Amino acid sequence: MQKKIISIIIFIFFAVTLKAGKEKIHPAIKSALIPGFGESSLSRPSQSRFFKLLELTLWSTCIGFYKFSKHEKLQYQSYAAKYAGTNIEEKNHKYWVDIGNYLSLEQHNAEHLRWRQINDIYEAEYYWKWKSKGHMAKFEEMRIRSDKLSKYGEYTLGIITLNHIVSSINSLYLSKVSDNLKLHSSFQENNIELQLLFKF
Numbered sequence: 001m002q003k004k005i006i007s008i009i010i011f012i013f014f015a016v017t018l019k020a021g022k023e024k025i026h027p028a029i030k031s032a033l034i035p036g037f038g039e040s041s042l043s044r045p046s047q048s049r050f051f052k053l054l055e056l057t058l059w060s061t062c063i064g065f066y067k068f069s070k071h072e073k074l075q076y077q078s079y080a081a082k083y084a085g086t087n088i089e090e091k092n093h094k095y096w097v098d099i100g101n102y103l104s105l106e107q108h109n110a111e112h113l114r115w116r117q118i119n120d121i122y123e124a125e126y127y128w129k130w131k132s133k134g135h136m137a138k139f140e141e142m143r144i145r146s147d148k149l150s151k152y153g154e155y156t157l158g159i160i161t162l163n164h165i166v167s168s169i170n171s172l173y174l175s176k177v178s179d180n181l182k183l184h185s186s187f188q189e190n191n192i193e194l195q196l197l198f199k200f
Contacts (some may be wrong), residue, residue: 027175029166038171047174053168058163062156067150076142084128084134095126096166100140 027038036051077088080099102108105127114121129135 026172028168028172031049031171032164035163037169038167039174042171042174044174045107047170051163051170054163058160059157062153062160065149065156069146069153071144072142072149076139076146079135079139079142080128083139084130086128087125091126095122096143098122099128099130100143103133103136154186 027041029038030041033049035055036048039045039051051143066070076096079085080086080096081088084099085098098108103112105122105124106129108123112118119125130139
């Protein structure tokens with residue numbers, strides 16, 4: 001996940017850099033790609049700094065959530081292999097949820113047979129049998145913690161998207177203000193004349 005995120009950031013950076021060398025990009029588009037970039041081109045350093053720092057903080061937080069989620073996942077998989085005899089290879093998320101709710105493969109299959117949910121029956125290679133309910137409960141806590149961290153990472157990605165949108169709208173507003181607000185100056189004998197024009 002972290003490698004994909006870094007690749008996206010690098011791609012966007014070079015895409016914007018190459019594009020900027022050929023033609024002028026509207027500040028709103030710059031900020032949509034990289035928050036704060038549009039504000040920087042409009043000479044608004046404080047606003048640019050705010051959006052850039054926020055973006056950096058959000059990406060760091062997002063990567064942290066996914067990293068800790070993956071670490072916790074490896075921990076609960078190792079725990080299940082040790083105390084339930086599971087083979088951790090090629091198991092989907094549903095499997096890990098199920099073994100946290102049933103003491104054994106036999107118990108799980110028996111219950112789903114009673115419910116006539118044939119498609120949810122596991123084959124022998126999905127075997128597990130917890131040594132105790134305590135071990136199963138501890139595993140479930142670890143699994144839920146990992147899922148929560150992953151979900152927090154998804155929420156942070158949503159906030160990152162919102163940051164791009166807000167920065168883009170802000171740059172659009174600033175560019176409109178800049179276009180409507182003009183400062184003219186003229187020099188005469190012993191006089192300097194300044195005119196501030198605002199278009200409604």
